[in-house]
């Protein structure tokens with residue numbers, strides 16, 4: 123891959139080895155649950171720095187470059203997008219703290235993550251999905267404290283974060299009259315009274331990733347729990363969330379590329395071994411040209427992901443590129459699974475052990491579907507790209 127650093131190659135190979143040992147052989151168990159089994163996560167955390175790749179050095183972490191994280195998550199996504207999403211929650215749930223947290227908040231949060239606990243990013247609500255600025259969870263000021271009430275939905279690994287008494291980044295409105303400018307991000311310890319995970323979702327795909335609803339009832343927090351502190355952090359929650367997603371969307375695109383690479387691998391193997399009319403399917407251009415097209419799209423998508431990641435590592439604005447990468451990479455991955463089923467016919471839709479060639483494509487198809495939905499639907503990505511192309515005139 124053009125531009126891959128030694129570190130990216132080394133970490134990607136470590137992830138590949140991990141997946142060969144722990145993910146590929148256990149896909150049936152992962153797909154049967156609602157969360158990645160603990161023993162797989164525990165093995166992941168044994169690899170130095172992996173529990174929280176972006177943890178800053180002063181908190182005891184390795185502070186891996188973002189491009190390295192993308193290379194790792196491409197490889198994890200190739201094995202299982204659910205596992206990649208669940209483990210990736212420690213990136214997404216940490217970006218707000220990295221971006222705006224105080225040093226004390228970083229030490230607390232990454233101290234938890236480096237012990238093998240999960241983080242979580244609590245933005246979405248039933249009435250605030252695509253319109254993230256409409257967050258209704260309220261944080262009312264009472265002296266030096268805030269009292270939070272409301273509900274969050276589809277929050278990855280939040281049940282685990284609460285169970286292990288880790289730290290969650292949660293967005294609430296501190297001033298409803300200001301709309302999105304009245305949103306504030308809080309760093310909430312998982313064992314705070316009134317914070318509960320009330321429902322674990324049962325999803326068609328990415329079953330290796332835990333998705334929960336959260337209920338906040340009179341959650342009392344000192345103002346020092348505002349991310350960045352009360353002076354800097356008050357009213358900065360929406361921007362923190364958007365900057366978090368600038369990174370998160372690129373990671374989703376990397377995972378999508380991983381899934382597309384897996385589809386290609388499965389298809390090449392299938393075409394080499396499946397005989398049709400007395401010759402292998404690999405001799406039939408009607409099939410191989412379709413695979414070539416997926417390969418071309420996937421390689422282009424990978425270049426865009428790493429270009430975006432290098433921009434982020436260089437400190438450049440990359441939100442626009444991140445949205446572009448998410449659009450093309452996720453739609454390519456979804457399309458790849460659809461085309462694969464056309465080529466494989468009934469062999470592609472059969473339900474069987476996903477760790478076998480007979481059962482993998484049906485699972486990849488189910489896993490791919492979320493990619494164009496989470497971390498901002500692809501319509502939201504198009505909106506952000508459009509706003510970049512046609513900027514609003516300042517009044």
Ligand code: CAA
Nearest residue numbers: 251252253254255276277278361364365441496497498502
């Ligand atoms: N970086 C910094 N600032 C940003 C920004 C960014 N990327 N994007 C917007 N802002 C700023 C703007 O500059 C503006 O600031 P000023 O008013 O000071 O100029 C302010 O934020 C408001 O911006 P917009 O007018 O663009 O805001 P909007 O309300 O029109 O936002 C939206 C529209 C882009 C659709 C936004 O609501 C959005 O991204 N929605 C999707 C939310 C989303 O992706 N949710 C996913 C949740 S996480 C998840 O799914 C993960 C999981 O658990 C698996």
